[in-house]
Structure formats: C-alpha cells, structure tokens
Amino acid sequence: MSELADNGPQPGQSESVSRMQQSEFTSSESSQEVLVEVENNLTSTDEIMIQNAKAYLLQKSTVSNLNLYDHLSQVMTKLLDERPNNAVDIIEDISRKVKRTQFQKKMDTLRDEYEISMAFTLAEIQKTLFAKGVETEEGAAADHEEEVLDTPLPNAMELAYYFEHTGIGLSSDEMYRIFLALKQLVEMYPLQKCRFWGKVLGINGNYIIAEVDFREGEEDTEESVEEEDVEAREDDKDDFGRTEEEEPEEVEDKPPASTYKPPPVIPKEEKHSGTNRYTYFVCSEPARPWVKLPLVTPAQITVARKIRKFFTGDLAAPVISYPPFPGNEMNYLRAQIARISAGTQISPLGFYQFGEEEEEEEEGSVRENYEENTEFEGITTVELLDSMANWVHHTQHILPQGRCVWFNPVQRKEEDFEEEEEEEEQEAPDEPEPEVGPPLLTPLSEDAEINRVPPWAVKASSNLIPQYAIALVRSNLWPGAFTFAIGKKFENVYFGWGHKYSPENYSPPSAPPVQMEFASGPDITEADDPTVEEEQALRAAMEERLAAAEEVEEEEEEEEEEEEDDN
Structure with missing residues (x-):
C-alpha cells in the first residue's frame, strides 16, 4: 500500500x-x-x-x-x-x-470410558423375555398347541386391564414384563396353577411374587428332605445343644442334670395345607431368576406379628429385631405373605362352595377344601357395593398359635409314656383350650373393626356408567390389598410395604422382667473364709470338747464297773 x-x-x-x-x-x-x-x-x-x-x-x-x-x-x-x-x-x-x-482418567486416548447404568444392565437382562424359540420338527407345533391349551399361565394383561379401570396397579409396560416372567416360570416348573400375587416394596429393591401350585407327585422333594434332616438333628440334641457324638467323656464329678424342659415346639403345617397351602416364588425384577420361598413355621408367624421391619430387597439379609426373628428376610417375607393372604384373599359369595361328597367334620376339625361352583351366575356390581355380606374369605384364618389348624402341645407320644412309667409320677400339665377361628367362606360383614375403622372399603370404578362399572374392595387393615369383581371374574392383588395397619405408633415390646433372686437364708448365705488363728482356736476348742467327752465316758464306765462289783 x-x-x-x-x-x-x-x-x-x-x-x-x-x-x-x-x-x-x-x-x-x-x-x-x-x-x-x-x-x-x-x-x-x-x-x-x-x-x-x-x-x-x-x-x-x-x-x-x-x-x-x-x-x-x-x-x-x-x-x-x-x-x-x-x-x-x-x-x-x-x-x-x-x-x-481435568478429572477423567487418561488411560486410553482412543476410546472414551462410558459408565454402564442400571437401566442399561436391566435392559440387557430383559432381552431374554422377548426371545422366542424356533421349532424345527413338524410335531413340535402340535405339541406346542396342546401346551398352550393346558398351560397354567394367567392372563396378567387382562388383570392389568381391569385394575387400570379401578385406578390401581402397575404400568402396562411393567405388567407385560411380569407377564413374560410368569411365562418363564411356567416353562421351568411343572405347575398346575400360577397366579400373580402382587408386589412388595423394599428400601433397596422390590419383590415380585407369584403364587403357584405344583402338579400332584411332581413337586421337588429335596427341600422337604433337608428340612426333615434339620428337624431330626434338632431333636437329637440334649439340653446343652450337643448330639450323642459330641457328648463329653464320662468324668467322675458330673454336673447336676438340668430339670428344665423347654416349651414344646409347635410343628409347621404340611405342604398343601394351612399356611403352606401354596408355594411362592419371588424375583427382584422381571427376567431375573425366580427364588422359591421355604415353608413358613408357626414361630415365624408369631414373631412377625410382634415386629415391624421394612424389607431391604435382599433375601439373605438378617432380620434384627426384638423379639428375635427365627430366620432371615426370606422367612420374614414368607410369613408376611401368609398373613396378608389369610386376611385379604376374598371372593364373591357363591363363587366357591364345599364339596357335596365331603363327610361331616368331627368336632374341632376345620374344613380346608372347597371347589369352584360351576353354576355361579355372578353378582351385580350394585349388590357387591351395597353389602359386604356378598363377599367371603376363601383363605383359612391363622390362629394365635401361628397355624390354621390348632395343635395340642400337651399331647405326648408313646415313647414319652414309657419314659414316664419308668420315672416317678409327675403332675400332668393342664390341658390347654383349643383355639378356634372363623371357618372358610365367612362373610366380610362379620369382620371386626379396629378403633372404629371399618376393615373394608368399596367403590365403583365409574359413577357415570354404572351398568359397566367394576366393583373394587380395598382392605383398610392391610393397605395395598385390592380385589375387583365384575360378572363371573374377580382377582386379588397386593401392592404395598407388607405392613399391617396400626392405629397407634409402633413401639417394640418391652423386655421380660428380671428374674427374681433366690431367697436368702443361713444355708445359702456366703461367708468369709476363717483366718489361721480362728482355725487354730476352733481346732483347740474341738479337741477340748473331745477330751472332756472322753473323760465323761471313762467316768461312766468306771461307775458301771463298780456297780457290777457290788452286785
């Protein structure tokens, strides 16, 4: 420029x-x-x-x-x-x-490190739910059609449809994944009945629960054999918790045998009866492995009524409580399932009936079996909403003992009678009064209230179109338990934390009173050991007494001899 x-x-x-x-x-x-x-x-x-x-x-x-x-x-x-x-x-x-x-690791300059989220991991696992097997043989298709007709797989999507109209339930996506998970469970085990029981919420994870019933003679017996072995080992133990093999060698100075006898153990109910009528499987998320819950015992139900614990989502987690719970979270979950089922499993009046061929029960016996009424025509929604007498319990009531059928703890076996004949006769304990609960198919109108709170609440799914409305029953004693009914269809489901309603704040039971001390007296009062001087003085006094006694004896002998001489 x-x-x-x-x-x-x-x-x-x-x-x-x-x-x-x-x-x-x-x-x-x-x-x-x-x-x-x-x-x-x-x-x-x-x-x-x-x-x-x-x-x-x-x-x-x-x-x-x-x-x-x-x-x-x-x-x-x-x-x-x-x-x-x-x-x-x-x-x-x-x-x-x-x-x-500024804070990322610089280990690899070619690839970035991506954090795998829990949602991505769960999605990878749930891919198996949507996988479909390829059939290569010609006869496989016919066999598959027969299996589809006889499958115990429930129509979970129909259940979700009805509950969606009543305003409760899970999302359609989650319900469909649960439906596919139940399909996997049916394919894994020989089941006669399968039902979506509900979902129990936890702090770190939830439990999806399926209620199943195995076919006759096809249920695995490994678990029952192991439980029998454990019970047998417990019975073989002595008062100190030792078996015969672990008993110490004979010693000259044996400690005194304890006369204490623990209270009798209430046995659990057998499979397909009472609290163990059905088997339950749980999983944390659809497509995760199903875990079979063990049988519930009366002791677990009794303690579960006294404690209040939130679930953690880990079946192996310990249950720390007072009184101590006999088991882990798996057993606690099974006990709560039994309690919820006994209190909230209901059906319309007339849907179930007792068999005509069933003989009259003896006194004290309880009816456990019923069958579906093929002639049931259904109850209108208006009648179901007007009176709670049109609903009945179709699950047995759990007695305070922790069983559905009362067990006499005083009854003794033949071996006990033989031992008593050999030993001294002892006073027989008083015969306890048998516990009796409401029978099966009892109307809901007879349920008791808690602090003027009705045990049940009913409502219609729609007030605008009552002719197509669905009747919904909600339990106030177990929040989260629901039952719908329309025509000949009904179903029970539970979505909650597994806690029973309590009108007052929960407070743990107080510890038992401190055991009284033994009455003091001169025979059992402890005394200080004597000193050396006191022992020497005592020994000298005893020697003097002996010497004086000997002198008196000698004098008496001399007197007797003199009298004999005089005679």
Missing part, C-alpha cells in the same frame, strides 16, 4: 483508485497515533487494577486446585476451535465439560 502511494498511480489505474489508497494510508496513520495516545494516558492506577484483577483470577481453588483464569482461557479456546451455533446458550455445558476433562 505504501509503495503504491510513493510511486503514484500505475499505468492503467484510474485516479479514483489512487485517491482511495491515499485515504487508507492516512487512516492507518491516525489509528496508530490514537493507540499511542491511549497508552500514554494509562496511569499507574489502571495498571495496578489490571494486575490485581489478573491476580484474583489466578487464585487456585482449595477444592479442585484450578483457577478461573486458565478455565476461562480453555473455554474460550474450545469455543473458537469448534465455533458451535448459539454459543451463548450452551456455554454452561461447555464449561462443565472442560472442567470434567
């Missing part, structure tokens, strides 16, 4: 071009002069302010050991390198990414 100005216009250039070049030259000179003037006008105070500001920006954080000056420089560099659209809207995200890179 300066060369053109010095040499003037070149050949072929117009005068206007040369004039424009001269004006540019003059403007550049003026701008330089302005900059020089600005630099000269900067005072020492401005320089100090700039230095202080830069020093403030260079201060390092005590948390991340970074400073704002370098961070802003990196953010501006990233913006100028990438030049994204609407930079002002995403500058916060860029600042967060720049700061995050």
